[in-house]
Amino acid sequence: MLQLELFEPRDIVSNNQSVVNVSSVPQRSPFRYAGGKTWLIPKIRQWLHYQGGAGKELIEPFAGGGIVSLTAACEGLVDRVTMVEKDQDVAAVWRVILNGGAEWLAESIVNFQLTAESAREAIDRANNSLEDRAFATIIKNRVNRGGILADGASFIKNGENGKGITSRWYPETLKRRILAIEQVKHKINFIEGDAFEVCEQNANNRNTVYFIDPPYIKAGGRLYRHSIIDHQALFDLVAKLKGDFLMTYDDDSEVHKMAGCNEFNTQLIAMKNTHHAKKTELIIGKSLEWLLPTIQ
Numbered sequence: 001m002l003q004l005e006l007f008e009p010r011d012i013v014s015n016n017q018s019v020v021n022v023s024s025v026p027q028r029s030p031f032r033y034a035g036g037k038t039w040l041i042p043k044i045r046q047w048l049h050y051q052g053g054a055g056k057e058l059i060e061p062f063a064g065g066g067i068v069s070l071t072a073a074c075e076g077l078v079d080r081v082t083m084v085e086k087d088q089d090v091a092a093v094w095r096v097i098l099n100g101g102a103e104w105l106a107e108s109i110v111n112f113q114l115t116a117e118s119a120r121e122a123i124d125r126a127n128n129s130l131e132d133r134a135f136a137t138i139i140k141n142r143v144n145r146g147g148i149l150a151d152g153a154s155f156i157k158n159g160e161n162g163k164g165i166t167s168r169w170y171p172e173t174l175k176r177r178i179l180a181i182e183q184v185k186h187k188i189n190f191i192e193g194d195a196f197e198v199c200e201q202n203a204n205n206r207n208t209v210y211f212i213d214p215p216y217i218k219a220g221g222r223l224y225r226h227s228i229i230d231h232q233a234l235f236d237l238v239a240k241l242k243g244d245f246l247m248t249y250d251d252d253s254e255v256h257k258m259a260g261c262n263e264f265n266t267q268l269i270a271m272k273n274t275h276h277a278k279k280t281e282l283i284i285g286k287s288l289e290w291l292l293p294t295i296q
């Protein structure tokens with residue numbers, strides 16, 4: 001196994017910062033997503049360019065907020081994108097946006113007067129229809145602390161600048177992002193389903209590449225409704241994929257062991273989290289040679 005040394009990405013950095021600054025990457029997702037990978041986008045672009053784009057399909061089996069899929073579709077980094085997500089609330093948003101409901105959802109957002117009471121009412125209506133579920137999910141994602149959608153998450157209390165529940169409510173921005181996704185929806189296939197099944201079904205396809213960002217071993221539990229997966233089974237499955245993959249994980253000894261057993265390459269990448277603290281995450285691939293030119 002090639003274990004490259006820790007480095008800090010510098011390719012998009014022009015202001016002497018040594019870690020990728022999330023605000024320097026176009027934010028295209030309507031979600032603010034716990035564990036979101038906006039910070040990794042410069043590396044994703046590098047990886048997908050290396051794959052040679054044309055004729056390739058990208059599968060994102062643990063799609064969540066889908067920033068990787070959206071970037072790949074909007075920037076033409078691959079021909080087709082398939083997103084897979086098991087959480088029915090998150091899935092409802094993607095299903096509505098990608099199946100003709102983008103304009104409705106965008107208008108519903110800009111016409112909504114957000115208060116704690118109206119948020120509660122919208123969330124209570126989630127079971128009425130797919131559209132109501134999608135709208136309720138957007139609201140929850142904006143009013144819950146950290147955007148967390150897992151059951152039991154609570155509303156923001158004071159929020160930014162004492163703005164309380166509206167501190168993360170940017171209706172015009174959400175509208176713009178949703179309508180931009182509508183423009184590329186012909187390139188995106190969404191499956192509400194299981195990551196393992198979809199990867200298994202495509203395992204023999206050499207023109208499919210996979211960005212795999214599962215719930216992590218340590219932090220997953222409090223962040224997602226579906227947070228428990230069989231990590232060993234995921235590594236076994238990934239080892240069978242004919243197409244290339246890029247997987248992200250927490251820097252955990254179990255993960256290093258599973259990567260080592262399969263002779264995968266690993267690389268620690270420095271990032272800033274939402275609290276502007278530096279931390280490192282692990283990326284894993286069959287080969288990470290596409291990273292080498294940027295290593296200091």
Ligand SMILES: C[S@@+](CC[C@H](N)C(=O)[O-])C[C@H]1O[C@@H](n2cnc3c(N)ncnc32)[C@H](O)[C@@H]1O
Pocket residue numbers: 033034035036037038061062063064065066067068084085086087090193194195196213214215216224225226227228229
């Ligand atoms: C780490 S998050 C992905 C975040 C995403 N990369 C982003 O940038 O927003 C993992 C996601 O996997 C989903 N998930 C968990 N188990 C799954 C499964 N078996 N199949 C599909 N999705 C699953 C969770 O609901 C969660 O949204």
